[in-house]
Amino acid sequence: MIHTDLLNSSGGGVPPEPPRAPRQGAATRLWGCLGLTVLALLAPASPAQAHELWLDREAGAYVLHRGHRSGAHVGEERVPYGRGFVRTAFCADEQGSQHPLPVVGEYPVRLLGDCAAVLLEVSSGYWTKTAWETRAVPKAGIAGVLRSWRADEVVKRIDRWSAALALTLSAGLELSPLENPLTLKPGDKLKLRVSYQGKPRAQVPVAYDGHTRGASGEDGVVVLSLRRGGLQSLSASIELPLEDGLADTLLLASTLNFVLPAQ
Numbered sequence: 001m002i003h004t005d006l007l008n009s010s011g012g013g014v015p016p017e018p019p020r021a022p023r024q025g026a027a028t029r030l031w032g033c034l035g036l037t038v039l040a041l042l043a044p045a046s047p048a049q050a051h052e053l054w055l056d057r058e059a060g061a062y063v064l065h066r067g068h069r070s071g072a073h074v075g076e077e078r079v080p081y082g083r084g085f086v087r088t089a090f091c092a093d094e095q096g097s098q099h100p101l102p103v104v105g106e107y108p109v110r111l112l113g114d115c116a117a118v119l120l121e122v123s124s125g126y127w128t129k130t131a132w133e134t135r136a137v138p139k140a141g142i143a144g145v146l147r148s149w150r151a152d153e154v155v156k157r158i159d160r161w162s163a164a165l166a167l168t169l170s171a172g173l174e175l176s177p178l179e180n181p182l183t184l185k186p187g188d189k190l191k192l193r194v195s196y197q198g199k200p201r202a203q204v205p206v207a208y209d210g211h212t213r214g215a216s217g218e219d220g221v222v223v224l225s226l227r228r229g230g231l232q233s234l235s236a237s238i239e240l241p242l243e244d245g246l247a248d249t250l251l252l253a254s255t256l257n258f259v260l261p262a263q
Helices: 026-030 033-042
Strands: 052-058 061-067 086-092 098-100 110-112 117-130 145-158 174-177 189-196 205-208 211-215 221-225 230-241 249-260
Touching: 052 117, 052 145, 052 230, 052 249, 061 117, 145 174, 174 230, 174 249, 189 230, 189 249, 205 221, 211 221
Parallel strands: 145 249
Antiparallel strands: 052 061, 061 110, 086 098, 086 117, 117 145, 174 189, 189 221, 205 211, 205 230, 230 249
16 A cells, blocks of 8 residues: 655655646636746646656666656656655566565665566655745645645556456556557557556546656546557556645656567
C-alpha cells in the first residue's frame, strides 16, 4: 500500500509537480493580469516542467532515476532524491506472487533481483506553497498558505509477461497492460487499465513520453499508440482531497516502463 510518512527536506530539494494537465486552449489568454498572477501561483505544472521517474536495468540491478527523459529538457537534468524516497519495493513473478526487494544505496537506488515485474512505491512527502516559497513541510502552523499537498507515486517495470501482470499489484494509482506489451513494435497500440485501490479509475489522462495521448473510459481502459523503440514511459496522475490536517490534496502519480526493440 502507499505509505503516508513525511519525508525530511532532503528528498531532493525540488517540489514534486502537481498532476500533469492537458495544455490549455486560447481561452486562457482571456485572463486579466490578476488572473494570470493567481494562475501562476496555483496552477499545476506543464508536462514539459515535470520530473520523470524511470527504472533502468544496469549490471543486473534495477536503478531508479529521476529527471528528464523526454520533452524539451531531455538529457539536461538529473534530480537526486533523498534517503527514504523509496518506501517499498516488490518483485513479482509470472504468477503475480510478490516478495520485497532490498533497496541498496541512496540516489540512484539499486534493487537487486530478477523479476517479471518490479514495483516501487515512492513519496516526496508533504509540501506547502506560500507567496514567498515552497517548502517540504506540512501546512500546519504556516501562515499565508496558498496550496499544500502530499505526493505519492507508483513506478512499475515489466520485463517478462504473464496474464497475472494484467492485474493490479498495489493499492496505489497503477497502469496495467491488458495484453503483452513486450511483443509490440512502434506503431502498435497498447491497451491499458488505470486503477486506484484495485478498482478501475475513469477519466484519468494518460501520457506517453510526457505528452497526454488519451484518457481512461468508464472501465478504466485507454488505448495508446507506441511511437518508438527502447524504454517506454507511460504515466498518469490524479488529485484527490486530503483531510488529514497536514495538506489539502493528495497527488497520486503512476509510471509504467517496459522495453521494445530499438528501431
